[in-house]
């Protein structure tokens with residue numbers, strides 16, 4: 001199981017600051033930040049701690065099992081950002 005970010009993300013990076021294992025990218029100081037449509041969670045590095053969910057103002061982070069059906073594609077999209 002991993003956590004998944006969907007396309008309602010506004011890239012405010014609040015979850016990035018909350019994540020204890022640095023598995024949410026791109027960060028605001030990384031080269032691909034401007035071009036990114038949203039941030040992405042590395043599904044292998046995520047430790048499922050849940051710290052990112054309450055800080056997200058747009059409710060854009062889901063546990064994989066609770067990903068809405070119309071957002072199902074984002075599980076693969078998060079993994080793809082990391083080449084996984």
Ligand code: SF4
Pocket residue numbers: 003018019020021022023024041045046047048049050051052053
């Ligand atoms: S669940 Fe925890 S480890 Fe996974 S992305 Fe969120 S804050 Fe990071």
Ligand code: SF4
Pocket residue numbers: 005008009010011012013014015016039055056057058059060061
């Ligand atoms: S806190 Fe939510 S809106 Fe902000 S970058 Fe993370 S997923 Fe996107």
